[in-house]
Amino acid sequence: MNLPVRTGAKGEHLDIYYKGKKVREILIELDGEKPDFWVNLDMSEWKGGNIDIKAEDATAAKYLGDLYQSKSPAGKETFYKEPLRPKYHFTATRGWFNDPNGMVYSEGKWHLFFQHNPYGWNWNNMTWGHAVSSDLMHWTETGDAIHPDEKGTIFSGSAIVDRENVLGLQKGNIKTLVAYFTYAGNSGHNWSKDAKTVQAMAYSTDNGKTWVKYAKNPVIPNLYGDNRDPKAVWDESGKQWIMALYLGDANPEHAFALFSSKNLIDWKEIQRFTVEGERECPDFFPIKVEGTNETKWLFTGANKVYVIGDFVNNKFTPITKPKHLDRGNNYYAAQTFFNTPEKNVIQIGWMAGCNFPKMPFNQQISFPREIKLFKDGDNYTAKCMPVKEIAALFSSSHFSVSKKNLSTDDNPTTNYTGDSYVLDAVFDVNDSKGDGFGFLLDGFEVYYSIKNKKLIFNATGMDKKEIDLTPDNGKVSFRILADIGSFEVFANNGEVAAAFAYLPVIKTNKVTTIIRGERVVMDNLSINEIGSTWNK
Numbered sequence: 114m115n116l117p118v119r120t121g122a123k124g125e126h127l128d129i130y131y132k133g134k135k136v137r138e139i140l141i142e143l144d145g146e147k148p149d150f151w152v153n154l155d156m157s158e159w160k161g162g163n164i165d166i167k168a169e170d171a172t173a174a175k176y177l178g179d180l181y182q183s184k185s186p187a188g189k190e191t192f193y194k195e196p197l198r199p200k201y202h203f204t205a206t207r208g209w210f211n212d213p214n215g216m217v218y219s220e221g222k223w224h225l226f227f228q229h230n231p232y233g234w235n236w237n238n239m240t241w242g243h244a245v246s247s248d249l250m251h252w253t254e255t256g257d258a259i260h261p262d263e264k265g266t267i268f269s270g271s272a273i274v275d276r277e278n279v280l281g282l283q284k285g286n287i288k289t290l291v292a293y294f295t296y297a298g299n300s301g302h303n304w305s306k307d308a309k310t311v312q313a314m315a316y317s318t319d320n321g322k323t324w325v326k327y328a329k330n331p332v333i334p335n336l337y338g339d340n341r342d343p344k345a346v347w348d349e350s351g352k353q354w355i356m357a358l359y360l361g362d363a364n365p366e367h368a369f370a371l372f373s374s375k376n377l378i379d380w381k382e383i384q385r386f387t388v389e390g391e392r393e394c395p396d397f398f399p400i401k402v403e404g405t406n407e408t409k410w411l412f413t414g415a416n417k418v419y420v421i422g423d424f425v426n427n428k429f430t431p432i433t434k435p436k437h438l439d440r441g442n443n444y445y446a447a448q449t450f451f452n453t454p455e456k457n458v459i460q461i462g463w464m465a466g467c468n469f470p471k472m473p474f475n476q477q478i479s480f481p482r483e484i485k486l487f488k489d490g491d492n493y494t495a496k497c498m499p500v501k502e503i504a505a506l507f508s509s510s511h512f513s514v515s516k517k518n519l520s521t522d523d524n525p526t527t528n529y530t531g532d533s534y535v536l537d538a539v540f541d542v543n544d545s546k547g548d549g550f551g552f553l554l555d556g557f558e559v560y561y562s563i564k565n566k567k568l569i570f571n572a573t574g575m576d577k578k579e580i581d582l583t584p585d586n587g588k589v590s591f592r593i594l595a596d597i598g599s600f601e602v603f604a605n606n607g608e609v610a611a612a613f614a615y616l617p618v619i620k621t622n623k624v625t626t627i628i629r630g631e632r633v634v635m636d637n638l639s640i641n642e643i644g645s646t647w648n649k
């Protein structure tokens with residue numbers, strides 16, 4: 114069913130009934146006269162039957178005649194060809210999305226669920242969208258997985274693989290996927306206006322294609338008004354499942370809680386704590402210390418603050434001060450995959466903040482990153498770098514500069530223009546006499562000041578950002594991921610990771626090397642172009 118939407122039109126409620134039972138409520142900015150784009154309601158689950166659509170409001174009723182059915186969604190020929198569509202960062206085909214949810218690897222597929230408004234450009238109708246990938250690089254959106262009902266809209270959460278079939282639901286050899294999500298009452302839908310916000314479970318016995326909500330939901334009752342965002346993980350040493358939960362803004366301390374479970378259904382609270390600067394979307398997982406056999410636990414919230422600690426006898430004890438996994442302006446509600454095939458830690462965040470004006474979609478997520486934990490003396494530090502799979506996306510390679518003295522007038526990238534590439538560069542700071550170096554990328558400046566030992570980010574309309582960065586063995590290196598709508602900068606092999614959602618005021622696609630001072634030594638430079646991952 115195709116529905117015409119105009120962002121800014123009056124939001125109205127449509128109720129869909131199947132066999133007399135309300136099956137969907139949609140809050141939509143309907144406009145059959147001047148639609149910006151069309152959205153789509155998948156009706157396949159009611160195939161062969163009749164549905165009734167009831168408009169709760171007069172304006173919506175006026176446009177009911179404009180809705181129409183078709184075998185493929187309206188506008189399909191232009192999907193992923195829109196001018197502002199990021200080329201290799203995941204975006205929804207249609208509508209708003211925010212947090213990545215339910216990230217899990219299973220039966221050869223990466224699953225990415227996400228907070229989706231299938232029916233509009235702004236936040237609303239929270240539903241779990243779903244996309245799958247075989248290589249973590251090319252995603253196929255497979256249709257929404259978990260829909261709102263009378264118990265609430267579907268807020269953020271996680272997914273795991275029931276490896277031991279403790280739920281007893283497994284069909285054949287395909288392991289059951291189990292999702293935990295928040296049923297949010299009073300979040301825009303009339304049918305769940307009076308529902309409490311609780312934690313619930315759904316499962317899939319066909320590797321994510323279809324989902325069934327657990328009949329006895331909730332699995333965790335309401336503890337505080339807006340408690341939310343359950344994240345489950347396996348604890349090998351305790352042979353149990355652990356869940357982290359945000360107790361919500363209504364909780365006086367904005368605290369998080371941990372729960373344990375043996376059977377994936379009964380969850381017992383084991384601890385409460387706060388992390389300075391944190392709220393929403395906790396993630397809690399074991400991580401190996403590089404080059405050792407030691408395992409620590411990393412706790413983080415939506416605001417990318419993390420602490421490292423020990424998790425012993427069902428108690429998490431932080432041993433580091435809060436630090437940041439990302440230092441940019443637009444990285445939020447990140448989550449790690451459960452069950453990665455290489456047992457490494459891979460995280461994706463919502464690059465919150467950049468709207469895509471006039472597009473049928475809105476918001477984007479980061480490129481997948483691998484988090485590694487390093488120990489130096491008694492200090493533990495997490496470093497993030499884009500996953501190595503990115504190399505598979507490189508189409509053509511430009512420049513191979515090696516050991517070059519540059520001064521203010523030099524611009525080795527002068528002949529390059531592009532909006533979707535990976536730029537790698539290494540500078541030798543010990544050998545340099547200049548003030549600093551960096552790049553101006555379509556109006557977005559990434560600069561390293563040698564004198565101040567600071568990494569600086571600057572662009573029109575953005576507050577200048579300065580981050581301490583000491584050269585690593587005399588060198589400063591960059592890996593910069595550029596795409597339509599974003600820059601993700603990784604300096605000194607992940608010592609600094611910084612995501613910025615960014616659309617230039619005037620698009621030039623220019624890549625300019627900035628050299629300030631009489632001599633700056635560039636060890637090497639390369640730019641690898643990336644084409645659209647949506648061209649099939």
Ligand code: FRU
Pocket residue numbers: 211212228239268269270295341342393394415446
């Ligand atoms: C974080 C968040 C979550 C919530 C979701 C709703 O961005 O506010 O706490 O579950 O978004 O979309």
